Amino acid sequence: MKRDHLESVGGRGIGGYAPAAPGMTGTGKGKMMGLDEEADGGIDELLAAFGYNVRSSDMADVAEKLEQLEMAMVGSHLASDTVHYNPSDLSNWLESMLSELSAPPPELPQAIHPNSSRYNLPQAPASAHSSTAFFDPADALTTTESSTVTSVDFPAQPPPVVFPDFAARQSGSGGNRVVYGSEPQIDSGTRDRKRMKTSSSSSSSRGGSGGGVIVQSSPTIGSLLAPASGTEVSSALPVVMVDTQEVGIRLVHALMACAEAVHQENFKVADVLVRQITVLASSQGGAMRKVAGYFAEALARKIYRLHPQQDCSLDSAFSDILQMHFYESCPYLKFAHFTANQAILEAFAGCRRVHVIDFSMKQGMQWPALMQALALRPGGPPSFRLTGIGPPQPDNTDALQQVGWKLAQLADTIHVDFEYRGFVANSLADLEPFMLETLSPASGGSAEPEVVAINSVFELHRLLARPGALEKVLATIRAVKPRIVTVVEQEANHNAGPFMERFTEALHYYSTMFDSLEGGAGAAGEAQQDQLMSEVYLGRQICNVVACEGSERTERHETLTQWRTRMAGTGFEPVHIGSNAFKQASMLLALFAGGDGYRVEEKEGCLTLGWHTRPLIATSAWRVAGATDSSSASAAADAH
Amino acid sequence: MGEEEKHKVEQEKPCSYNINDNADLLAEILARLDGRSLCAAACVCRLWGAVSRKDAVWEALCNRHVSSSATDSSFPGTRTVVAALGGYRRLYRRCVGPIFDRLAASGDHGPQSSAVAAAAAARLSLSLFSIDCYERLSVGGRQRPSSLLFLGSAVDVT
Numbered sequence: 001m002k003r004d005h006l007e008s009v010g011g012r013g014i015g016g017y018a019p020a021a022p023g024m025t026g027t028g029k030g031k032m033m034g035l036d037e038e039a040d041g042g043i044d045e046l047l048a049a050f051g052y053n054v055r056s057s058d059m060a061d062v063a064e065k066l067e068q069l070e071m072a073m074v075g076s077h078l079a080s081d082t083v084h085y086n087p088s089d090l091s092n093w094l095e096s097m098l099s100e101l102s103a104p105p106p107e108l109p110q111a112i113h114p115n116s117s118r119y120n121l122p123q124a125p126a127s128a129h130s131s132t133a134f135f136d137p138a139d140a141l142t143t144t145e146s147s148t149v150t151s152v153d154f155p156a157q158p159p160p161v162v163f164p165d166f167a168a169r170q171s172g173s174g175g176n177r178v179v180y181g182s183e184p185q186i187d188s189g190t191r192d193r194k195r196m197k198t199s200s201s202s203s204s205s206r207g208g209s210g211g212g213v214i215v216q217s218s219p220t221i222g223s224l225l226a227p228a229s230g231t232e233v234s235s236a237l238p239v240v241m242v243d244t245q246e247v248g249i250r251l252v253h254a255l256m257a258c259a260e261a262v263h264q265e266n267f268k269v270a271d272v273l274v275r276q277i278t279v280l281a282s283s284q285g286g287a288m289r290k291v292a293g294y295f296a297e298a299l300a301r302k303i304y305r306l307h308p309q310q311d312c313s314l315d316s317a318f319s320d321i322l323q324m325h326f327y328e329s330c331p332y333l334k335f336a337h338f339t340a341n342q343a344i345l346e347a348f349a350g351c352r353r354v355h356v357i358d359f360s361m362k363q364g365m366q367w368p369a370l371m372q373a374l375a376l377r378p379g380g381p382p383s384f385r386l387t388g389i390g391p392p393q394p395d396n397t398d399a400l401q402q403v404g405w406k407l408a409q410l411a412d413t414i415h416v417d418f419e420y421r422g423f424v425a426n427s428l429a430d431l432e433p434f435m436l437e438t439l440s441p442a443s444g445g446s447a448e449p450e451v452v453a454i455n456s457v458f459e460l461h462r463l464l465a466r467p468g469a470l471e472k473v474l475a476t477i478r479a480v481k482p483r484i485v486t487v488v489e490q491e492a493n494h495n496a497g498p499f500m501e502r503f504t505e506a507l508h509y510y511s512t513m514f515d516s517l518e519g520g521a522g523a524a525g526e527a528q529q530d531q532l533m534s535e536v537y538l539g540r541q542i543c544n545v546v547a548c549e550g551s552e553r554t555e556r557h558e559t560l561t562q563w564r565t566r567m568a569g570t571g572f573e574p575v576h577i578g579s580n581a582f583k584q585a586s587m588l589l590a591l592f593a594g595g596d597g598y599r600v601e602e603k604e605g606c607l608t609l610g611w612h613t614r615p616l617i618a619t620s621a622w623r624v625a626g627a628t629d630s631s632s633a634s635a636a637a638d639a640h
Numbered sequence: 641m642g643e644e645e646k647h648k649v650e651q652e653k654p655c656s657y658n659i660n661d662n663a664d665l666l667a668e669i670l671a672r673l674d675g676r677s678l679c680a681a682a683c684v685c686r687l688w689g690a691v692s693r694k695d696a697v698w699e700a701l702c703n704r705h706v707s708s709s710a711t712d713s714s715f716p717g718t719r720t721v722v723a724a725l726g727g728y729r730r731l732y733r734r735c736v737g738p739i740f741d742r743l744a745a746s747g748d749h750g751p752q753s754s755a756v757a758a759a760a761a762a763r764l765s766l767s768l769f770s771i772d773c774y775e776r777l778s779v780g781g782r783q784r785p786s787s788l789l790f791l792g793s794a795v796d797v798t
Contacts, residue, residue, distance in 0.1 A: 338767065365771060372770035373763075375721050406777050410770070413724040583760050591742050 065094040251280040251292055252507075255299075259503040259546075262302050270303050287514035294539040295507065298546035316391045319540070320362055320399075325533030327365060330517055331592050332617050335585055335600075335609045336457050337366040339619040340486035342581035344453045345373050347484035347621075351451040354382045357436055357480070359428055359456040361388030364403040366455070368410055375414045383417035385450070387436060392424050400424060428459065429469035433479035452482040460563075461489055464556040474570045478624055484575060485622040489563055491608055491615045494545045495556040506545045509557075509616070513538055516597060516611035560606055560618040567622050575621040576605030585609070666691050671700035675737045698728035702736050705758060722766070725773040734772055735765035 258273035274296055281292035327333040348354045354374075358366070367386060375381045386407065390400045400422030411418030425431060436452075454477055463470040477485060492509040496502050517531055517538075544555040558566075564574070582602055589598040589609070601608045601615060608615035659666055670681055670692055678701065682692035691697070699719065722731055739761050 338764075341767075365774075368770040368774035369767035372721065372725070372766055376718055376766065406774065409777050410774050413773075414721045414770075415724070580760075583756070584764055587743070587757070587760050587764055591739060 263499045287518040291511050291514045294542045298543045301547040322537035325530045326537045329530035329534045336488040339581045341370045343621040352382050352448045353450045355385040355450045355452045357387045357454045359459045361390045381416040385419040387421045389423045429472045454482045454485045457488040461556050462554040465551050465554045488619045490557040491618045492557045493559050512611050512614045571625050572622040573625040671697045695728045735769045
């Protein structure tokens with residue numbers, strides 16, 4: 001009956017499933033899969049997309065042979081110099097493989113077809129089976145076969161990817177692959193459960209599979225699968241031999257699949273996968289393990305709908321502490337501060353009264369350096385006014401005021417005329433222009449007018465969580481008429497519409513970030529603690545990007561290009577950050593031990609700091625478009 | 641007679657002048673040493689230790705790291721600022737020394753750019769120093785200012 005079923009479906013092609021097929025009797029699983037494509041003349045369209053030529057009529061045979069092969073590989077030993085005939089001709093290849101196996105293939109109870117299972121939504125048990133079978137790390141059968149198929153595919157042609165966005169990310173490399181196929185239409189039943197049981201029990205002993213295919217690839221998460229030239233299948237012995245590269249690849253596969261499952265609200269599957277991920281991750285080391293851990297946690301939060309994501313009462317103080325550690329252990333924040341300060345310093349050249357409005361006051365670590373530079377500039381320091389804006393503190397301590405006191409003390413020692421004002425605001429959108437303007441009204445005529453600079457480090461992206469907030473803030477900024485606006489933001493697009501796009505982008509971004517933290521690892525105890533806290537800091541961001549939605553998701557990073565468009569569209573024009581900032585930034589990076597990977601780049605007047613080839617944060621400077629020098633503007637105004 | 645007298649005079653001459661009698665001269669000489677030698681000199685005796693701890697000596701050392709064509713570090717106004725922030729000795733120990741060591745270790749760029757690089761390094765040192773000073777001001781905050789930990793200065797010379 002099974003064969004009939006398959007043949008009838010195969011015969012009419014994949015596409016013709018939607019109406020109740022008259023040829024199928026009583027199976028109830030008439031709809032085979034969620035395929036929409038029309039069947040091509042004879043050739044199975046879906047597999048053809050992967051480079052396999054399989055005739056629809058042969059599908060049943062191919063299916064059965066694949067199963068036989070799979071079963072045979074369990075106990076057999078394929079020679080490493082097995083010759084594989086044209087793999088795209090799947091039927092013949094299977095025959096050749098089977099003919100080389102000595103053991104006769106055992107009779108299979110069901111037509112389970114893991115590798116040609118389409119990873120699909122509807123029937124939960126069936127799809128649970130298919131995904132488990134695919135991603136089961138310990139089950140050597142699946143591993144060998146899936147790995148075999150994966151590696152065989154490559155020499156043929158670059159495989160199409162499930163998620164086109166992800167493929168775009170993987171441009172150039174072999175590409176990640178989540179295997180498609182036809183869903184098993186047979187009632188899974190006991191065999192599934194048996195498989196799942198064996199998998200879970202043998203997971204501890206088998207670890208990352210005895211052998212599997214040796215696919216040459218680099219161990220970092222970002223680049224997956226450079227295609228292997230040949231295929232090697234060693235015996236699936238129950239040896240705990242963890243091939244970390246392969247496990248790493250499977251880890252990423254698992255992450256992607258879990259994200260997809262969560263996105264499609266297939267929570268049973270996702271749950272299983274999350275556990276897989278934690279098992280796989282534990283066998284990895286270093287950055288990959290940590291990133292996988294944080295992403296798994298974020299996915300788990302999403303699955304179990306843990307709200308609120310973080311304990312809000314501890315939030316701001318705790319995140320300040322974390323950010324301090326992040327400041328110390330890696331150069332990103334220092335880079336941000338130094339480049340922004342340089343831009344502000346250059347904008348303030350020649351002014352006697354300056355006012356800086358800081359949207360991201362936190363501990364005020366940016367300002368000592370600016371004050372020192374102002375104190376030492378030729379002509380002496382100006383009178384410096386600082387307005388700091390911060391979130392409300394849970395225990396009603398006035399953190400902003402304390403920071404202000406410290407800065408005032410420092411300013412006193414270096415003889416800079418200093419004034420400070422702190423603003424507590426839940427959101428930057430609550431600010432009004434009149435709050436930020438000069439307090440002393442009348443002296444504006446006699447004394448020199450104040451020159452304003454606005455500074456925002458990793459703050460503007462939070463406003464994207466609420467519609468209209470950013471526009472209001474930009475309007476407020478424009479109303480204050482600043483000489484310069486410095487914006488530092490993460491260089492990543494974590495605000496795209498589709499969840500999968502966001503997930504993959506975040507996976508790449510944070511993998512690179514964690515890699516860079518790893519690279520700068522000092523052995524000292526305090527440095528290790530700093531690194532750990534920095535990772536927690538990033539982990540919270542990961543949680544927010546992956547697990548939150550709507551107004552809770554405040555980590556809505558956007559790329560420099562997007563910010564540029566946005567700023568230009570709301571009446572700002574770019575200011576080029578000079579070469580002094582570039583030199584200072586480069587020198588700063590040269591000081592970080594293990595920091596050979598850091599790169600400062602200049603992109604159309606903006607500076608980006610990245611790890612190897614991937615830019616991670618970007619500093620840009622802006623001014624109100626059409627604004628001329630304040631003195632000439634006021635002169636022009638006087639003339640009228 | 642002439643030889644003996646000469647010999648006596650010669651023997652007396654070195655004894656009539658001791659470098660330790662003239663602290664300013666000693667300071668001038670020590671000011672030409674590099675950081676490590678200066679620290680070693682500080683261990684010789686109490687006088688040398690006291691002279692080595694004079695900020696002017698370290699100021700000369702810091703200024704020497706910056707070539708004569710540079711502007712920032714050799715500005716007169718800098719002295720007050722640096723003194724206020726904690727002094728040249730601390731500046732050298734915390735910032736200038738590690739920075740220049742690290743930069744030297746990472747390779748030379750060339751004679752021309754080294755002057756520019758040195759000036760930039762000096763500015764960077766001052767910025768980092770001011771951050772360090774700021775951290776020390778914190779009352780009840782972090783126990784130990786650690787923004788400069790990345791410079792890896794493990795040995796405490798003071």
